[in-house]
Amino acid sequence: MSLQEELKGPPPAKLVVDHVSKWFRQKRQTVHALDDVSLEVAEGEFIVIVGPSGCGKSTLLDIIAGLEKPDKGQVMADNQPVLNPGRHRLVMFQESGMKQRVALARALAPNPRVLLMDEPFAALDAMTREQLYGDIQRIWEKRRKTIIFVTHNVREAACLADRVMIMSPTPGRLREMFEVKLPRPRDFNSIEIAQHAAKLTAALKGHVEHDAVTNA
Template sequence: MFQESALFPWLNTFGNVMFGLRLKPGLRNSERREVAKFFLHLVGLEKFMEANVHELSGGMKQRVALARALAPNPRVLLMDEPFAALDAMTREQLYGDIQRIWEKRRKTIIFVTHNVREAACLADRVMIMSPTPGRIREVFQVDLPRPRDFNSIEIAQHAAKLTTVLKGFAEQEVATT
């Protein structure tokens, strides 16, 4: 999943989810249709199966992109700042959706973000990367029960720790240049 939904504008919602399933060997078309319907239901868009992409809100487009990414049943799901272009309310709704889907599917998700609070809310492990070349500088465990509330004190405390470490790394970078 990308920052922008990267949906195909000539396909409707259902067609976008079906697209990735066409490459999945061994599935009959009827099975592909059932899988696509299942994932549209999982992301709460079963009533919008026939909707055209231009008729969807930004959050709905990201939900379609999530359904499309999950439908082929990948072992790992890479999400590259998928909520960066969304408003705060939509982002928070999607945080809940991601956690709910993770609870049901238990997929490994590599989630790239610059938002430390988002990282603390969604991750079990947060890896802080160095600038070029990108290397893992530090790994933090987030041992909080799920579902997690983005606005909770515990998430704020974890985010504050991450911010402190990031500021320290930034100061080191400035001092060495």
């Protein structure tokens, strides 16, 4: 099955993250990973969550997947609470080289309604990564799967997203939303993507610096 082949399957899902908070309890301290995070994702929307290391991006993705349980709040998929992992919500992690292209095809084979992607391209070389940017855009245009994609790369976020959600750390909070209204397919190296990435970088830096002063 080629990545360009149109896959038949169930419709995409609507997701609602409703006032989710999460703590991790360690031997000598409690880590406040997420604080009152709320997010609505429309059916077939491509959302990218961007933020620095330690801001809770992966924890939020695990909660949406049903791999972790929130300490407060809830996640709803098509008006049903997410309590456990489900076959229509698949998580995709990092792979090296062309293995990631195979992993993408395998993730789509069961026709999930939601694809959750945790920095899947971070370990790839630039050429392979840009090839996969094209692949995933073509797949999404054909099937409009609901995708939530986590990254720390602002240019990657601008290249892929309908909307970019910016998170700040300690504890992890959703701070700002940016719409990316560029036509697809998008060129990762285009001036337009660079301009959007610069705006995201400025916003992210501003939130991180503000929180550092506030928490000092």
